[in-house]
Amino acid sequence: MAAMNTPSPAVPDPSPDLLQRAAAVRRSAMALGQCSDQERRAAVEAMAAALEAHRPAILAANQADLDAAAAGLAPALVARLKLDPAKLDGAIAGVRQVAALADPLGRRQLHTELDQGLVLERVTVPLGVVGVIFEARPDAVMQIASLAIRSGNGTLLKGGREASCSCAAIVEALQAGLASSVVAPQALELLTSREESLGLLKLDGLVDLIIPRGSNELVRFIQDHTRIPVLGHADGICHLYVDAAADGDLALRVALDAKTQYPAACNAIETLLVHSAVAPSFLPAATAAFAAAGVELRGDAAAMALGVPHAASEDDWGREYGDLILAVKVVDSLEEALEHIRQYGSRHTDAICTRDAEVAERFLAAVDSAGVFLNCSTRFADGFRYGFGAEVGISTQTLPPRGPVGLEGLVTYRYRLRGEGHIAADYASGQRRFSHASLPL
């Protein structure tokens, strides 16, 4: 809240040029939103074909970005920035997969006869225009742009400075693809400067949703500086609770996967809670296994007494390491584990390992996170793994959409009411009565 009450000279008003371009995207999006399923699908396929045609240009542009970055970037960032032929092919295949997804638009969610001849329906429609801000991952441009067009939305894209040549080449290809379809290329617009990226945050009324894809700091800055809804999450502080009734081998296998399978992911665990009844048998084995996997364990006093080599400080609880480090705490009850998660969790994904069905159901009912898992790795919290085909982002907000969000995060709905001259006064007077009869969807 502090940020909202602080002057932010860092966020200037959008320039007239940006306002004009955003309005053009919005106009194109309104036409796009009325295209048929087949037309939008064909447009995304045309985007994939154009990416293939522009392959050499895209790879060259990416090499230029890599050359420019050369000395300055951390290896992890270079890895994200790099678009080799295999990665580009994968991204193009991903665009084709998005084309093949079922149409999220025009789905009737509600259908009610309010009275004879007065029929209400609720149907899915596009959001309108989506603003996407991401750091150095050129493949994300292709993914998000294809999801947006598939679901009938215009898009303002802003990539990281390090990926500027790659993004320009990719968007040029995507627009060339759209030009060969019925969708206007203006439905996709690339923002290039920091000023434009900040101006985007103030495009209320022109942009309906902002999706940040990047560091916690990026997401938090955006959440603090825009009134436009933001789909995303700053923190991913996931917990695994090993219950008194846990199968020790199963729990260790799950814990190792949840920490080490991809430690930088938001759905990797950061804290392991172990019930004191099993800690004496579980923790020595776990300590050895985590050490072998290169994971640094930081424990409370009870955990250290059972072999955890490093001491955890208060700062370690609720911390997102994003690395091969894991905090470990011994708890005396399910309630203590729940209270710890309540206090330090980020409502992303939390898991329990137990064979006790009653304890399992209590945990699944009580933990207030987007994902609550039993006897499996938190790493499954992902749109692809959930079967959504593609992921727009992961939200840790309370309100829907939350958790991994597929195409449904890019659509909203509208009520349509068709009558034959019906007026409210007739119902207020009691002359007519509502039937409220459900009709088939």
Added chain:
Amino acid sequence: MAAMNTPSPAVPDPSPDLLQRAAAVRRSAMALGQCSDQERRAAVEAMAAALEAHRPAILAANQADLDAAAAGLAPALVARLKLDPAKLDGAIAGVRQVAALADPLGRRQLHTELDQGLVLERVTVPLGVVGVIFEARPDAVMQIASLAIRSGNGTLLKGGREASCSCAAIVEALQAGLASSVVAPQALELLTSREESLGLLKLDGLVDLIIPRGSNELVRFIQDHTRIPVLGHADGICHLYVDAAADGDLALRVALDAKTQYPAACNAIETLLVHSAVAPSFLPAATAAFAAAGVELRGDAAAMALGVPHAASEDDWGREYGDLILAVKVVDSLEEALEHIRQYGSRHTDAICTRDAEVAERFLAAVDSAGVFLNCSTRFADGFRYGFGAEVGISTQTLPPRGPVGLEGLVTYRYRLRGEGHIAADYASGQRRFSHASLPL
């Protein structure tokens, strides 16, 4: 946006006392959220019974508010503030109706086998804690409190100063009702001072949704000063477009209802758009009918030439009169009508009268409002009329929930994944594959 970048000394940090009370509501809400359908239903019924038992005290408190207000209040405000025996009985009956509503919790929205023994479900759960700020309508306290308890949510209530005695007496009754149920009375908390009301806006992490019920100014102030999601709408600028192919009698009947049936409502029309092809026949008759109904018409030059008595200025478009005043504009095409609505509408509810099915479908597809109506009054945009049983509020936002929002506005969902030791590495390595088989809901 300006407000976000301006220091707001008007919004102080919550006091330690408020933080403590809000935390108590949250704790009570977590227990409430795990109550069964029957327990929550019984709690709401106990609230209704307690309201009946406290009837004399509530009516006396309301009289005290009325006496205190006496000279100072506008008649419309006194009418909203006044709680006579009939109105109180109606409100208590409303609480009983809420008890009878179908349980919004525990509904399975998705059920997928990700792999053998690894099953995902998405189930509805309460939001947590709802903050409700309303002006002088004591009946709203009973309605919102019962909806919140029915859906498993804790509630912080803040009524207008004018209704302070009434609200205190009502909340005392509601808490007494809860005390005779399994739900803790602390799940409902009444805020009494302006400082607390402002502090509520900063209870991020303790309050999940704020519902303002009051003037446009109240709603806008809240939207500008909180990071907590707000369910509501500032403006209701609804249009009716009388197409070239409209049935004139039907259109006039609908227009009169949409303007006059309750002009202060947000779903009443503020602007009438009339196609130039029918304006010469429609407008003279409409002018006479609206004059007879006491409505002041303000038209553009073309409308005035056809009998509309007053001139509309640029300020009249997009203005919410909330009164017996209607702006009238003659347009030359459906496109001009759509463009006018796009420019001046508030995305609440807009209607068309036409016999041309193609024009109707184009209007229903193109207008980007929460409600788009054909040949019926905009006054039907209401949760009760839509058949939702009760209304939490009406939202004009793009993202769901939008339009009239019933109990579903007070629930969210959670993903539960149950496995048998499943780890992500097995799928990354290709050793196992996802089945993503839909299971019955």
